[in-house]
Amino acid sequence: MxxxxxxxxxxxxxxxFLAAILCLILLAAVFAPWVAPHDPYEINxxxxxxxxxxxxxxxxxxxxRCILSRMIYGARISLFIGFCATxxxxxxxxxxxxxxxxxxxxxxxxxxxxxxVTLSLPGLLVAIAITVVFEPGxxxxxxxxxxxxxxxxxxxxxxxxxxxxxxxxxxxxxVLGLSRKLVMLxxxxxxxxxxxxxTASLRIGVFILSEASLSFLGLGxxxxxxxxxxxxxxxxxxxxxxxxxxxxxxxALAVTIFCFNLIGDSMKDYVNFMGNRL
Amino acid sequence: MRRAAYIxxxxxxxxxxxxxxxxxxxxxxxxxxxxxTLDPALAVDVYSGGIIAKIHSTLVRFDENLKILPxxxxxxxxxxxxxxxxxxxxxxxxxxxxxxxxxxxVKKSFERILMADTLSSRKWMFEKVEGAADFIxxxxxxxxxxxxxxxxTIVIKLEEAFAPFLSILAMPNxxxxxMRDKEITGCGPYRIKQWARGEKIVLExxxxxxxxGVCMARILYRVIPNDFTAVSEFRQGKIDxxxxxxxxxxxxxxxxxxxxxxxxxxxxxxxxxxNCRREPFDNADARKIFAKAIDKKxxxxxxxxxxxxxxxxxxxxxxxxxxxxxxxxxxxxxxxTVSFDRPFKLLINTSDEMQSIAEICQHFWKKRGIEIEITxxxxxxxxxxxxxxxxxxxxxxxxxxxxDAENFxxxxxxxxxxxxxxxxxxxxxAEFDALITEARAETDIELRQNLYREATNIIVEDSPWxxxxxxxxxxxxxxxxxxxxxxxxxxxxxxxxxxxTR
Numbered sequence: 001m002x003x004x005x006x007x008x009x010x011x012x013x014x015x016x017f018l019a020a021i022l023c024l025i026l027l028a029a030v031f032a033p034w035v036a037p038h039d040p041y042e043i044n045x046x047x048x049x050x051x052x053x054x055x056x057x058x059x060x061x062x063x064x065r066c067i068l069s070r071m072i073y074g075a076r077i078s079l080f081i082g083f084c085a086t087x088x089x090x091x092x093x094x095x096x097x098x099x100x101x102x103x104x105x106x107x108x109x110x111x112x113x114x115x116x117v118t119l120s121l122p123g124l125l126v127a128i129a130i131t132v133v134f135e136p137g138x139x140x141x142x143x144x145x146x147x148x149x150x151x152x153x154x155x156x157x158x159x160x161x162x163x164x165x166x167x168x169x170x171x172x173x174x175v176l177g178l179s180r181k182l183v184m185l186x187x188x189x190x191x192x193x194x195x196x197x198x199t200a201s202l203r204i205g206v207f208i209l210s211e212a213s214l215s216f217l218g219l220g221x222x223x224x225x226x227x228x229x230x231x232x233x234x235x236x237x238x239x240x241x242x243x244x245x246x247x248x249x250x251x252a253l254a255v256t257i258f259c260f261n262l263i264g265d266s267m268k269d270y271v272n273f274m275g276n277r278l
Numbered sequence: 279m280r281r282a283a284y285i286x287x288x289x290x291x292x293x294x295x296x297x298x299x300x301x302x303x304x305x306x307x308x309x310x311x312x313x314x315t316l317d318p319a320l321a322v323d324v325y326s327g328g329i330i331a332k333i334h335s336t337l338v339r340f341d342e343n344l345k346i347l348p349x350x351x352x353x354x355x356x357x358x359x360x361x362x363x364x365x366x367x368x369x370x371x372x373x374x375x376x377x378x379x380x381x382x383x384v385k386k387s388f389e390r391i392l393m394a395d396t397l398s399s400r401k402w403m404f405e406k407v408e409g410a411a412d413f414i415x416x417x418x419x420x421x422x423x424x425x426x427x428x429x430x431t432i433v434i435k436l437e438e439a440f441a442p443f444l445s446i447l448a449m450p451n452x453x454x455x456x457m458r459d460k461e462i463t464g465c466g467p468y469r470i471k472q473w474a475r476g477e478k479i480v481l482e483x484x485x486x487x488x489x490x491g492v493c494m495a496r497i498l499y500r501v502i503p504n505d506f507t508a509v510s511e512f513r514q515g516k517i518d519x520x521x522x523x524x525x526x527x528x529x530x531x532x533x534x535x536x537x538x539x540x541x542x543x544x545x546x547x548x549x550x551x552x553n554c555r556r557e558p559f560d561n562a563d564a565r566k567i568f569a570k571a572i573d574k575k576x577x578x579x580x581x582x583x584x585x586x587x588x589x590x591x592x593x594x595x596x597x598x599x600x601x602x603x604x605x606x607x608x609x610x611x612x613x614x615t616v617s618f619d620r621p622f623k624l625l626i627n628t629s630d631e632m633q634s635i636a637e638i639c640q641h642f643w644k645k646r647g648i649e650i651e652i653t654x655x656x657x658x659x660x661x662x663x664x665x666x667x668x669x670x671x672x673x674x675x676x677x678x679x680x681x682d683a684e685n686f687x688x689x690x691x692x693x694x695x696x697x698x699x700x701x702x703x704x705x706x707x708a709e710f711d712a713l714i715t716e717a718r719a720e721t722d723i724e725l726r727q728n729l730y731r732e733a734t735n736i737i738v739e740d741s742p743w744x745x746x747x748x749x750x751x752x753x754x755x756x757x758x759x760x761x762x763x764x765x766x767x768x769x770x771x772x773x774x775x776x777x778x779t780r
Binding site: 045046048222224234238 | 505506509523524525528529576577579581628629630631633634637638640641651652653654655656658659
């Protein structure tokens, strides 16, 4: 770690703290079978709707399952969908964005049109429509989020590539006789990597929230698989009598999304601070 | 968004005016949803039906004990063969515009349901009337089996004896109406004063109503979609009578409102249905293995806090008032496991309640070594999958249209009603078919009940459903409401008799 980075991190203690929390959540999700105090699927009707206590730190749900254990397993699905949806949407977005910007002409027109169409549709509604048509499951949710999410990436990448394309070093590389493909891979793409990281970390929260919304509507992952959105949905009826059921998954969702957004922001500051280079 | 804005608005407006009541002539009620229509021919939901019952009258109606009472008709005779009904109308019944209700109005009201361009989904109510099929198909412009020999008499002839017909005539869809320039006028105790969509419906006393007991000048329904908003409105005294589901009941009980609760057994059955045409569910013994694995008493105790009644047959006990002898469908404690060659698909809709029930059933079946995959579909997808038989099992509830055991047996298990008509499990049993057909034609109540009982026992022994529970109806009533009666059917409450005291 160089001196400048160290200085930046010292100034942004909150970002470091949030990154640590996120790492904790990630670790808990990865090592769920060892971390979770109970089996998240184990129904125990005699213990239904128990408030937080020693054996069940976050209480139990309406079927007597341990809420903490379900949250830890739920983190797996939420984070997995968040990362995978971002990665796949990003892949399509970068591909279309660079192709449109670099080749221009008809390719640009068609892709820009597609981007505009996708962005003008209400994202969550389209996602709901997709999950209604296809068999519910992780893959359906991923496809739905990807179809809705790629355009945002594509637009940002396209405009960044256009601005980089006009730089003198790109022009000189072309004058030197390098092929367009090589210029693209060696000079243009490396320069948009910081932008990719920033938008991706900002979007991940949105995807996690969309998955939660779909699960909340009962259109996400099939029960009894625990998801944060699904857990909140099934505790709505108990808000008055067993508030812990909705509270803890809600907090987990809010904290995770907040962490991702703030880290995205800090990353942007960092890139600016380092002079647009990673 | 608009709903949210509305809730906020209601909150801001009403939080400013304090808890003191100054209007003793208005009954304040809650609507959980905007009624889809107030046209009696089109109404199918409880919200529409509940309001229609207050602004319209039917030939006969139910009292709070499900006894049939005269309403527009003052008396009736049923022929010995059960095929002919003669109704004598009261001479002083008037529409809210002051004109008299005649037998011709009754005839037109019923014909309207069967007309193709009315687009009513309740044509089945009058399908058994002689000549109805020809009328529906447009071959005749009058129903041959429905006659008005004079102003006060209407004669209805059925093609075959159909004992529940009188009950059907009490449904809100059979309301007597007068159409003028597409405006529907009713002859019920109230009439519509205002319908502000998404906000409220105001009914006012019908000055032409000749019946007794209309003590309220107005009924004000407010559309409050969120259950807990409604609970807090009730606690502030801004709703007089509030229908409760179990979470609302728990919340109000916790807040100390227990002595304001009323309850009644409800006319519904929650069940798990098997696909009786698909192996292994084509075998009653296999179905019973599934049924006996589910400990409904435990679910009722811990999930519903004992607020539902366990179901031992498809028919709610209120409608089948004598004991059943078959008990083949109930939980048996055992550690034995069974093995099937594949996991089974359990189809449910997206409601949280159904999800919770499905997860618990899955848990009980797993204890017997049976693997279940839960498939959750939104309501339309769910219905489509049900009608196309794309399931091994599903969870659903059946609610009565009219209070007769037949309504829980014939649509749901008769072999001619496969699919959307109600027999979604595609059950078929010739012996049952014969019994229920006989029962439908039997006009003697005792004999009919015996036939229903026999038919029900066949169903219990064959177990095409796992009978889960019958939900009870609950409501909370403010202490200033007098002479409140709880009706077992949402449409038998005409809003009469009830009073507000200072």
